[in-house]
Amino acid sequence: MAISPEYLGLLRASISSSPEWKQAWERTNDYLDALRVPADLERELLLLTSFERAIARKRKEPSISATELAFDEAQKALDATLGDLISAKVPADRRSVEERVRLYLMQPTQNSVLSPRNRLSNDVLEALREVRLEAVPRLQQAAIMPRPFVLHTAGERLAAVAGKFSLFGSNRILAWLLGLCLVGLLIYMSL
Amino acid sequence: MSGPGRSVRLVELVGSTRLGEVFKRKVRQRRWGVTLVTLGVAAIGLWLFSDILGSTGWSPIKVLELAVFSLLFTTLSFGFTQAFVGFLVLAEGHEPLKITNTLDDHTPLASTAVVMPVFNEDVSTVFGNIRTLYRSLQNRGELETFEFYILSDSTLPERLVEEELAWADLCRQTNGFGRIHYRRRKVPVNRKSGNIADFCRRWGHRHRYMVVLDADSIMTGDSVSSLVRLMEVNPRAGIIQTMPKLVGSETLFGRIQQFASRLYSPLFAAGLNYWQQGAGNYWGHNAIIRMSPFLASCSLPVLPGREPLGGRILSHDFVEAALMRDAGWEVWFAYDLEGSYEGLPPNLTEYIKRDRRWAQGNLQHVWFLLAERVKPISRLHLIQGILAYSSAPILVLFVCLGGIQAALDHFRGHVSTIPLASAVVLALLTLLLLFGPKCLSLLHLFSRPDLLRRFGGPKRALAGVIMETLFSILTAPLLVWFHTRFVLRNIAGQKVVWNTQTRISEAGPGWIQALREYWPVPVAGILFGLLAWWISPLYLLWLTPLLLGLWLAIPIAQLSGRSGILRSLFQTPEEIDPPRELSKSEPLQLRAGDQFVHAVLDPFYNAIHVALQRRRTVRTPELSEHVGGLADKLFREGPAALTAEEKRALLSDGPAVAALHTLIWRTPAEKMNPFWSDALRVYRNERLVPA
Numbered sequence: 053m054a055i056s057p058e059y060l061g062l063l064r065a066s067i068s069s070s071p072e073w074k075q076a077w078e079r080t081n082d083y084l085d086a087l088r089v090p091a092d093l094e095r096e097l098l099l100l101t102s103f104e105r106a107i108a109r110k111r112k113e114p115s116i117s118a119t120e121l122a123f124d125e126a127q128k129a130l131d132a133t134l135g136d137l138i139s140a141k142v143p144a145d146r147r148s149v150e151e152r153v154r155l156y157l158m159q160p161t162q163n164s165v166l167s168p169r170n171r172l173s174n175d176v177l178e179a180l181r182e183v184r185l186e187a188v189p190r191l192q193q194a195a196i197m198p199r200p201f202v203l204h205t206a207g208e209r210l211a212a213v214a215g216k217f218s219l220f221g222s223n224r225i226l227a228w229l230l231g232l233c234l235v236g237l238l239i240y241m242s243l
Numbered sequence: 244m245s246g247p248g249r250s251v252r253l254v255e256l257v258g259s260t261r262l263g264e265v266f267k268r269k270v271r272q273r274r275w276g277v278t279l280v281t282l283g284v285a286a287i288g289l290w291l292f293s294d295i296l297g298s299t300g301w302s303p304i305k306v307l308e309l310a311v312f313s314l315l316f317t318t319l320s321f322g323f324t325q326a327f328v329g330f331l332v333l334a335e336g337h338e339p340l341k342i343t344n345t346l347d348d349h350t351p352l353a354s355t356a357v358v359m360p361v362f363n364e365d366v367s368t369v370f371g372n373i374r375t376l377y378r379s380l381q382n383r384g385e386l387e388t389f390e391f392y393i394l395s396d397s398t399l400p401e402r403l404v405e406e407e408l409a410w411a412d413l414c415r416q417t418n419g420f421g422r423i424h425y426r427r428r429k430v431p432v433n434r435k436s437g438n439i440a441d442f443c444r445r446w447g448h449r450h451r452y453m454v455v456l457d458a459d460s461i462m463t464g465d466s467v468s469s470l471v472r473l474m475e476v477n478p479r480a481g482i483i484q485t486m487p488k489l490v491g492s493e494t495l496f497g498r499i500q501q502f503a504s505r506l507y508s509p510l511f512a513a514g515l516n517y518w519q520q521g522a523g524n525y526w527g528h529n530a531i532i533r534m535s536p537f538l539a540s541c542s543l544p545v546l547p548g549r550e551p552l553g554g555r556i557l558s559h560d561f562v563e564a565a566l567m568r569d570a571g572w573e574v575w576f577a578y579d580l581e582g583s584y585e586g587l588p589p590n591l592t593e594y595i596k597r598d599r600r601w602a603q604g605n606l607q608h609v610w611f612l613l614a615e616r617v618k619p620i621s622r623l624h625l626i627q628g629i630l631a632y633s634s635a636p637i638l639v640l641f642v643c644l645g646g647i648q649a650a651l652d653h654f655r656g657h658v659s660t661i662p663l664a665s666a667v668v669l670a671l672l673t674l675l676l677l678f679g680p681k682c683l684s685l686l687h688l689f690s691r692p693d694l695l696r697r698f699g700g701p702k703r704a705l706a707g708v709i710m711e712t713l714f715s716i717l718t719a720p721l722l723v724w725f726h727t728r729f730v731l732r733n734i735a736g737q738k739v740v741w742n743t744q745t746r747i748s749e750a751g752p753g754w755i756q757a758l759r760e761y762w763p764v765p766v767a768g769i770l771f772g773l774l775a776w777w778i779s780p781l782y783l784l785w786l787t788p789l790l791l792g793l794w795l796a797i798p799i800a801q802l803s804g805r806s807g808i809l810r811s812l813f814q815t816p817e818e819i820d821p822p823r824e825l826s827k828s829e830p831l832q833l834r835a836g837d838q839f840v841h842a843v844l845d846p847f848y849n850a851i852h853v854a855l856q857r858r859r860t861v862r863t864p865e866l867s868e869h870v871g872g873l874a875d876k877l878f879r880e881g882p883a884a885l886t887a888e889e890k891r892a893l894l895s896d897g898p899a900v901a902a903l904h905t906l907i908w909r910t911p912a913e914k915m916n917p918f919w920s921d922a923l924r925v926y927r928n929e930r931l932v933p934a
Binding site: 087117159197204242 | 302303304305307390407410411415420421424425426440443444445446447448449538539540542543544545546547548566610612613614615616647648651735844845846847849850851853854855897898901905908909910911912914923924926927
């Protein structure tokens with residue numbers, strides 16, 4: 053891309069002279085920071101071309117804020133640059149998510165995919181297009197049925213007796229009274 | 244054939260008809276031996292105590308006291324016998340009947356799932372521990388047959404976002420996509436056991452074995468591969484449990500526990516294996532399980548009645564071991580297999596909180612004592628688990644009965660004329676049973692100069708044992724106090740809330756917190772002391788060792804949670820010279836701050852989260868309206884306006900979270916809640932901090 057330095061300087065000056073565009077510039081830059089796009093020439097170019105289009109759109113759609121326009125244009129530029137990384141079948145509303153997933157996966161090795169110097173090989177591109185982030189493997193289901201719990205005869209009797217006395221356990225006052233009575237009886241018998 | 248060669252042969256042939264009988268006879272002899280020594284020592288104690296009690300005549304209180312004493316003393320005697328047998332086994336230097344004798348490094352591995360159930364746990368610990376094992380297996384060139392599953396039941400919105408990113412980061416670091424899996428259940432039915440059961444239902448047929456880890460478990464590749472090989476060469480083994488060493492503590496409490504466990508456990512473990520053999524127990528983690536019998540036989544039943552004592556089973560491990568045994572499979576204890584570690588609660592408060600859950604879980608096991616088809620040794624394991632907590636109220640009952648009898652004697656003017664010889668011998672015998680295992684452990688340690696050096700040398704090891712003994716004397720009454728409360732509350736129908744366990748070595752409670760949590764303990768201790776003094780000053784003197792721990796509860800709780808105290812003592816081999824797996828650290832690249840906010844704003848967090856959500860094929864208008872309303876509320880009022888449940892509902896809708904991400908980034912600051920414009924600035928050239 054050949055853009056004259058004079059033109060870029062002019063564009064930069066016009067962005068910084070308007071508070072609205074300045075805010076838009078900061079926001080879009082913050083987004084690229086969050087995407088960990090290195091601050092290099094490619095990033096600068098992506099930003100300036102996005103802003104160029106956003107400024108042009110602003111003239112036609114003055115009710116839309118500069119931040120919205122700039123962000124949309126930057127997103128479109130990113131889509132154009134990263135579009136190769138995803139399959140054409142990915143629905144439009146999902147493309148941004150899938151692009152970011154691929155950027156994330158490439159991040160440790162590929163510092164800047166925006167740079168033409170870092171063009172990916174066809175094999176890598178093909179592999180990236182087939183990526184489907186799945187956290188779990190395919191199901192191989194097994195049926196497990198809880199075993200019935202069977203008490204033996206003595207157990208059943210004990211459980212029945214315990215069930216009869218459960219009233220005392222569940223009522224704190226009754227439990228204390230019963231306990232004190234037992235202690236009293238024990239002391240009385242030991243006197 | 245003699246020595247280890249003979250033992251390998253013996254264990255190898257256990258499954259054969261010819262030597263099956265020999266093995267069974269040998270095991271029977273061992274069990275009889277342990278039973279006779281236990282009962283013999285208990286009988287001596289019982290005889291001495293009955294001599295003391297009967298010297299002033301018998302009463303119903305004394306009969307009850309004797310009954311309670313017999314139960315407590317037999318338990319004590321069994322523990323001592325086990326340690327003594329373990330000492331002899333270790334002193335002999337060679338145990339012919341242990342599962343690790345059959346280990347052959349050339350045995351091919353088989354498909355194994357490494358599963359780690361988590362519930363709102365510290366993410367860096369969970370994923371760090373998985374990575375340790377992954378790297379360790381990778382270095383051994385044995386990764387091919389293993390798959391890793393992080394099974395999340397987390398409910399905190401920020402935690403589940405963090406887990407997703409940690410999973411992606413771990414997979415990215417290790418190239419582990421397709422091998423390291425992350426599954427989150429939206430409804431954590433039946434807690435940890437339900438989590439494992441859900442895994443079994445979904446992927447039960449995918450693997451031959453399952454290695455179960457806790458969130459703080461660390462296992463080396465060597466140990467996990469060995470477990471798989473042991474399973475392969477022992478086709479009757481259903482579960483093999485390892486002996487995890489406690490590691491990673493920084494606080495005084497944690498380091499004392501770590502030291503004590505490291506020093507004393509080998510004796511108990513060797514003794515345990517000596518008599519239990521293939522009728523062992525399962526502790527819920529750091530163990531390998533054979534999937535097919537587990538699926539067929541170990542699904543947990545629902546107990547009669549309601550929680551806390553009925554309903555769904557909380558402590559599943561002992562029960563699963565019992566079910567496995569009932570189905571005819573063996574449960575082994577690979578007590579000498581190296582490379583199995585776990586963390587522990589950092590302070591007394593967290594330790595007690597954990598005990599509260601365990602107490603309820605173990606008390607539920609009473610039902611299995613009344614159930615059909617539970618093998619006798621499994622019943623013994625269950626009884627031991629129940630007594631681990633219920634022995635506290637039994638001890639309190641024993642002390643109270645003694646107090647009542649002393650009061651009766653005192654107020655009736657009876658002069659206590661106990662037979663001095665019996666009293667002295669009983670006191671000495673009790674001391675032997677209590678402290679004998681510690682002395683035997685020291686003896687074992689001092690007989691191995693290399694191991695002694697790894698404990699910091701003779702002076703430090705000895706000082707450590709003395710200080711640990713004093714600490715355990717002070718903390719034992721506190722634990723008795725809390726265990727008694729837990730057991731009585733459970734019996735009275737109060738159940739526990741299942742909280743996340745604090746595992747990281749953070750500082751313990753401050754003085755105010757310790758005061759708030761422990762004030763009833765010293766108050767009760769003072770009241771008991773006054774009562775004892777009123778009965779007789781001599782009785783107070785007798786009770787003082789028990790009451791001292793109660794009086795000092797607050798300082799003990801506070802000081803034990805501190806790190807930096809007595810650093811030169813309580814050293815363990817793993818602390819002095821940590822194995823490579825424990826010392827390695829590759830921090831995860833996660834952003835600091837509110838992870839829920841990152842899920843909305845951070846382009847990568849957002850993308851990973853959205854990509855992992857299941858795409859709904861059908862969206863009802865009501866659901867769309869509900870989620871749309873939540874997204875709108877979040878945009879207008881910020882994250883504080885949403886409850887945790889609302890955050891979870893919103894997070895589960897991928898398209899809504901993706902749309903919210905774009906909306907916030909493209910909206911000018913003046914048109915949205917100031918929270919968001921401030922939050923966006925965080926991403927401005929922010930450097931990532933290691934988690």
